[in-house]
Structures are given as C-alpha cells and as structure tokens.
Amino acid sequence: MGAACPCLFNTVHPDSVEIHLPPTEVDYPAPVPNTTERYLTKKIQWFEDYDPNIGSDDVDNDVDEREIAKADIDHHARTVPKSELNSFDQLIKYLDKPIKGRQTRDEMMVRIILVWLSNQEVEQFVTGEGTDKTPLGFLSLLGQRRSTYSTFFTVLCRVADVQCAQIHGVCKAGDYQPGDTNVDNLTCLWNAVYIQDSWRIIHPYWVCRSVFGKRSSGWIKLEEDGKAIGQRTKAAAGVIKNAFKEYYIMPDTSQFIYRCHPDNKEWQLLRSPISRETFLKQAYLLPPFWVMEMKLLSKNACCLHSSGKTLTLTFETSKETANAINLDYEFLLKEGSAQTEDENEMLKPESMPRLVTKIRNASEWNFDIQFPIEGIYKIVIFDRTEGCRLIPFNPGKLGFGPGPESDRAGLLLPSHRNGIITIDQNKPTNLRFLLASDTYKSLNVKTELVNFDLKDSKSSVERVIEKDKKELKIITNIVQNGDYGLRISTGTGGDLEELTVVCNYLITTSNKLSREKANQRVARRKLPSSIESGTVIQIQENIIRCIKDNILENDSDIENAQRKLDVLQIRKDIHDAFLRNHLGTIEKTINNVKTSLYERIFRKAIQELDNRAKELRSS
Template sequence: MGDVSSVPSRSSERDIEDLKNTWILWTFKPETILEGLTYSESHCLWTNEIERLENIPPPHPSPTRKHEVFQLEKYKHVDRRADETGQRFNRKPVRDLVIHLTKDFPDDISKVRSIYKWVTIQPIQKLSYPDIQPDEDTVLYHFWKLKRREKTYAQFFSLLCGYACLPCVVIDGHMKGSTYDVGQNLDSKHNGEWNAVLVDRNWRLVNAFWGACVLTGNENEDFCYSTDENYFLTDPQHLIYTHFPRIPDWQLLDPPKNQDEFQKQAFLKDRFFNLEMRLLSHPNCTVDVQDGEVEFFFGLNPQTAINQSFMCITSIYDSKDINAKPMEFADKDLTLDFIQRPNEHLLSIKVRFPEVGTYKVEIVGKDDTLQLNDYDFDWIAIYKAVVKSIPIRQKFFPKPEPAGWGPSRGLYELGLKAIIPLDGIIQTDTGNVELQYQIVDEEKAKGIYLSFHLLPIGSDVDEADEKDTFTMEKNIYTLRISNIEPGEYKLKIGERSSGLERNVCNYNVISSMEKAQQKKEDSDKVKEIKRLRE
C-alpha cells in the first residue's frame, strides 16, 4: 500500500464543510482537518464514509483503453448541454448545476463527460466577482475560491462528481507541467492534484485543470477556454509520463513505476500519443552524446504517418543549465538536424551539435489532415542532451526543402511509391546514383513529368547533366546519375506537369572522395594498360 503520511493542501476547513453532503475520497489528509476522516488501507485514500467503500473496487488497472469506451462524436449531445449551460447557474446551488448537467443521462460516461466539459470551458479568470465573498452554497463561491487559488480544480471536479453519485478521488503527486524543465529533479514546486473517477466499475484518470488550459481567440480580448481532450479519461500508460501519484496504487498500472523511473524516463507529450507513435530509442530524458551526434528513433503508424510532419528545435543551455537559447547558424543553408523516414514504420531524427555543452532538443509534430483553429506543431518529446565530445571538424546537415528528406507524401500524391532508395541519405563510393519510383495509382500518375536538380551543399549551381533524365519502363520511373564528383549534394526531385515545378522528394547525396577517386584512377590505369597492349 502507499504512503499514508499527510501532505499540505491548499484546502481550508471551510472547503471540507462544503463537502459535507458529498463523499470525500482523497489520497492525502489536509492538515486543517483533524477529525472525521479515516484512512482506507484497501483503497489507499482518506474518506469521511469508509463503510461505503465496501461496494467500490480498489484502485486497479482497467481492462479497456480510452478509445474502447469513449468516442467524442458519440457525445456531441452531451457537450451541447454543457456548452449551453454557460454561467446560468453561477448564483445557484452546486447541486442544482449538477442535476442540470447530468439529468436524463443514463450512463456514467455521459455524466462525467458533461461535468468535465462544463468545468473546462468556464472563463474563471474573466468573470466579475463581488467585493465580498459569494454565498458559500453557490457555484460562484467555488469559482471565487479557484481564482484565489484557495481550491484546486481537482477538488472542485470531485465535488461535482460527488453530487452526481460518481465516486471521484482527488490524487496528489508530482506533475511535469509548466514549472518543470526536462531533466530536472522533482520537488515541492512540481506538486499537483488530479482525479480518478469511477466509470462503469473501472477507475479513469482526469485532469480538469490541464483540460481547461487551451485558449482560443485573442488572448487580450475575446479569448476563451476550450476543452483539451487529452486529459479526459486518460489512459494510465500515457498519463504516467507527466503525472506521478504519491501513492503508487493510483497510477492504475501493473507494475507501477517508482519515482526514480518517473524522473528519468523520456519526457513524452500529448502529441506523441495523439499521433500513435512508439518510443524505439533513448528511454531516458537525459542523453549523453559522444562524438557530437545523436539519432532518435520513433515508431509510426503506417496507416497515418504519410500525413504527419515533424520538426526539431535545438537550444543550448547557459552555464547554469537554467535558460536555453535556440541555436542559429550564420550559414542559412545548414541545420543541426536531419529528419527522415527510412520506411513507413520509422521516424529518424539525427542531431549534430556544434560544441561541448548541455542542450535541449524539442521534437514537435502535427497531423496535416487536421485543419483546425489553433492546431499547429506541438511537442512530441523533449530531451536534455549532454554533449561530451565533438569531432575536430563537425559537419552539419543541408537545410531541407519543403517535401523533407527521403520518400514523402509528395510521391504518394503523384501515385508513386519509392522502390530505391528508401533512405533520405544516399552514400555512393562510385559516383553513381539510381532512383526508382513505381506507379501504384495510374490515375494520379497520369501526365506527370519528373525532374531533378543536383546541387552541391551551399551552392545554387545545378550539376545535373542533361543526358541524365527519368526513364519509364514497366510502370517504373528510373533515374540514373553517373560521375558525381566527390562531395556532398542535395538531390531535389520535382514534378512540373502543371508548368510550375513542385518539390516532391529530396536526398542528401554523399559521394565518397577516396573511393570515388580511387575507382577513377583504377579505371584510368586499366584503360592505359589496354592502350599499351594494343
């Protein structure tokens, strides 16, 4: 069982009295309450009615995930009621509000959804409050306490669920939120509260405070709260990357993680799970880097990855590892990172660092099919990279073109599929390169005209030979480029059937100096020997 020691709370004695008609289920005992609460060893919480726990399951992992029990489109009618309720009940008793929000909903999910939706869209910071404390029985009183930070969202959410006869636990612990920087040791400034609500006999995790922190509109004028769906019935396997209950049982995981694991683990964010990604490398948030380069690997869902975009932002910390400043290149043609997809299941992000030091590496992404207001790139994962050594002559990556590196969505939109190469980096020790694209959708591929440009890194001089063009045989486009001089190049593939060239694919071509030159010299020697023999 978990630690039962008391921890400080922002709750006052008045708040506990507010709950006298509801069921208190908290994982901590407020210092202001000395009587009336009993600790349950079986459920790892403090309560004012311990006998009622006999019919309530203790904390346990749920056999189902969120997507199996909740689909947003099926609860639009519930959300409409919460939206339409607005502030109509602000000066009425809390019980009246809850009755209105949950009336005629037969199932637990609809009830808790209505409460969550309503709480997360309330403009608590914008509301006008009386000069004196509002009536303690009203909704406005609780808003007033929230604004003054004398009550938490978790406590208010639990109160509302209690009036709806939904057992709802207030959980305390560490949170990796706005006060946390990657790799930090966790302490009291990272403390927070969230909830577990019993839905159809299974405990589900909710954070209404984080759920209410998405703003839409002009923040200085007509801004409003909108609901962040990531914190409603969140899967424990996801929430554990940012929320660590003081009492391990309320992780709802088997086995639970310990605090050292939580502190060291990779700092994964909501967008990582939204895009259905998997962590394939670097399970810890702090990465030791030798030789000035690190490569991160993430698994992708091949059904959706074609419509996903990614970026990497690298910043260097100051000498105290407190403030991080984004890295900027004087040479605008170079960048620190190289992002590619070696195959439809895999995302690779290489980062090269200019000097020894400590860096923050922020990987961001988005779903390009979502055309929503305020939807843009957001964090996937954040790492702290401790660079211990770099090469004497560090080389950086060429800046990517719009289509990015390697086979991209641009090819798919043309009805093509890459056969070779599948990688965004082409290394040749012969000076020769071959590309092949297969037609997989004849309708899309009708009338397309592929072109290419071969540019030395840092130069706008196109070294493509006129005789090197795409050929087509048996529904396969083939490009062969020969005699590429030693060096590093950007190979840009374009399509210009409409008259304007559109970038659809790019490669970083590295022609090996020693091997290419040696092959040329060997070839010259063979030719000379043949000439002498003749």
C-alpha cells in the same frame, strides 16, 4: 524530447488551496489496475445525426435506448443558466436532465461536468463571494485562485453520485524542463472516477485550461527544421485560456504516467508501477506522441549523455499513419553550459553547419544529431501535419459564426455566415455587417485576431464603421499560414474594456477544414466578394454558379447572398418611392419594409417615408 504542443499546463501547489477534501470516501473500491484496459466495456452510444422526429413504436422502450447526440449533450452543458448555480443539487439536477436513467449515465455525467466547467470564464467571478457552499461561490474561489479545478470537479461528481477520488502527486508541466529533479514546483492534483467497475483517470485542469504562448528563456535556438537560426530565446509568460482537451478524460494509464506520478503508487493504476526516480528520468512525451501512435525505439530517457560528437533518436509510427505524419524539430543549446566564445559562435548561423539530420524510412524516423561544442542541448520534436491543429481559442457557447448575439448587438446581414472562412495568405479579406439603424451611431466595435501560439505579430485586423452606408467593415490580412480566431466585441459605452464578445470566426489558410471539392470552394468564395461590392447581376450569377456546382439552395452562403439581393431591392424600392412621390407607392413600400426581415436596417428610411406620406396626405 517529445512531441511538442503549443499549449502548456500549469501545476498547482497545495499550499495555495483553501478547500480540502478527503481523497476518497467510505466504501470506495481500492485502486487497482483497470480490468478493461484502456476502453470501457460498455460504450456510450453517441449519435451525431439525431432526428427527434424519428421515434420508437415500442412505448415500453427503456430510456437507455433513446438516441442521444454528443453535440446536444455538449450544448446542454454549455448553456446552463446562471440561475441554476445557486446550489449544487440544482446544478446537477439540470445537468442530469438529458442522461438520467441511462445505463452509461455516469460516463456521460463526467463529460457534462467537464464541458460545463471548461466553459466557465472564472476570471469573471473574481469579485464574487468565494465559498464552497454553491457552484457560483466555487467559481469565485477558482477565479481568486483559492481552490482548484480538481477539488471543484470532486465536489460536483460526489453530488452527482459518481465515485471520485482526488489524487496528489507531481506533474511534468508549467516550468518543467527535461532533466528537472526538483519536484517542489511540480506538485499537482488530479482525479479518478469509478466507471464500470474500474478507476479511470481525469485531469480536470488540463481538460479545461491551457497556457498558450509560454516560452522559456536561457536557451540559444541553433536550428529549426534544417534552417540555422542562432538566436537567444526570449521568455514569454503566455496566456491562460479555456481549451477543452478530451485526451485527459480517461486517458490510457500507461501514457498518463509519462506526465503525472502520484504520491501513492497504487493510483498509477498500472500492473507494474514505476518509482518517482524512473518517472523523472523517462522521456518527456506529450499527448500528440500517443495520438499519432508513435513509439520511442531509442533509449527511454529525457536526458541522454553522449561521449562523442553524435547521437541518434529513433521513433516509429504506425503504418496506418506513417504517410500522414510530418515531423519537425527545434534544436537548442542551454546558455551558460558552454564556453562563452563557443556560445557566441553559435549565434552566427551563417558559420554554423547543419546539426540535425532528419531521416525518414517508411514508418521509422531517425534524428541524427551532431554536437559541435560541449554543452547541454535540447531537441523538441513536433508534428506539423495539417489537420492535427489546435483551435486558436475556446469560443464558448457562441461558437464560431454569427448568430443571435451578433443580431441582438445590431450586426445584421453578415457577408460571411459560415463560421469558418478560408482565405489566401497575404490577401486582405473583408467581412461586412449591415448595422441596425437605431444603434449604428453609438456603436463601439473591437476586433481581435488570435493565433494559437501568439507568435504571429505581422498579421492584422482593422475595423471601419461606414456610417453613411450603415455598415461595419472588418479587414483581415493573414501573413503566415495557419488558423486564426477573430473575436468581435461590441457595446455602446465609451470604455472599450466593457465591450461584450458577440461573434467569433475561425479564419484559416488551409482547405483541410473544408469538405467540398475544389470547384465548389472556388464558387463559394466568389459569393462574399460579390455580396460586398458586386451588382445585382453579379450576385445572381454567382448564386447560379454555386447551384450549378451542386451547392444546395438552402446553403447558408447562398441564403446570405439572396438576403443581400433582398436588401438591394428594398433600397431600390425606397429610392423609387421617394422619386415617384406617390402616396400609394410610399405606403406600399413602408408596409413591405416593415413586414420584411430587414426592418431594423431601414428604420430611419421608414421614418422618412412616413414623414413624406404625412406631407402628401395634408397637401
């Protein structure tokens, strides 16, 4: 029971850990409940719109007062050069650059370390020498599963002079199912950092990594949001991916105790610690439950026993969020917990009555559950509210949208410069790149379409290299509503496994990610289609419409359309130069193309014009 999340969390068994650290160091403060409750007394001053050209007239102004943008801090952490990973002091010195001397430096350092750590693809370091002597060696240990994120985080914090304790306990994660009491496979490590005179919980692994698409077998799905299903669940191992989750950076300890229970009760950091038995018996509540400000009004237990045929679960949301929340559910029967003939009947959805009634009363939700046969049931309650969505995958330092990496790979003049593409369900969408003339013949391209829970097997993506046009065409067809990640990898070798990701897109069927008005969205969405196949007049008309609808002229989509006009004009100039066969015209055209932004696209044409010019000079 609880608010479900499509990503799960692995636990770590201590026997697999090679590097051991003392849980605390000498002179560390004792673990006591937070004196400042959930929030820090001194807030970090993040400035989202930092302008470096605006400074203070006070030359003696303390370094703490300089504005700092959260995005800049995260970018700094994600772009650490590999050359800085040869020593811990070297890495921390680099991470410390933008925050050194600030009053809230320790809080910022914790975040910077976690952002950096979450950006590391540890699988790429598997073949390296595993050692605890350097950050590079430690990444190899992580890739080889010979150490833990908690241990690496502890080392980094202590080198950075941030007091960091390592906590051993059990977590409801991995293969955990509500009602499990065997904790042998639930052992886990996490941390606490001492910030502003209080210990604060950090779960580095859950901040950095998630298992997406994992499903358990052994259940019969009876119903999903009012629809009879009658299907046995199939096990899926899932895929471990990087996924930065801020919730596990200094979470409320009264919430965290629903996920993790330390061996030492003092590290619960609660005024009223609970026993291991209570921890295992209480409801299985995940972060979305707390984020949506929900309360469990019925019995706080993960296992409920009903002597009758019905049971009611009651939740309450805050009045502020009540109208924005849309709760759904899955209702399942454990295989083998009922008579075989009864279970077989449950696999016939056409003969099954509706078993769960979802009743909404202002800010209160009631789930009235009926049990047609005796057995063990499970209900998973989750939120389908648009806007509370997980990104399909972590794009790393590339982010979403074309940039320098795609340009260097020879993918030029993209039809979609915005990293977020809003599309219509079941309507194929084309993305195009012009290809550099010196690479298009040997270029290999791989495209991957990823949705966050890996369940959609019907949506598709295909790519076509049109060598006559020197264009890469990528066709996506999204069958189900939702958010999808598109990865584009390129290389010039024959091995598709050796290709490098050069561009990511976030493709969505929802307009929630757009802050524009409807008329602006309509005008903007006409631009890519006109860029792809429209005439010069059509592109010009769509640009004018966008500007008329108050989309700025320096908008990336408008600028991209203007670039397409430039390319079309250059193609026309080249064509005309060949037709006129006039030396002066050809030389002028060659000079114009060479000095333009599009020289890489037209290198072959430039060479052909050069040859024609030589022929004219010698004739």
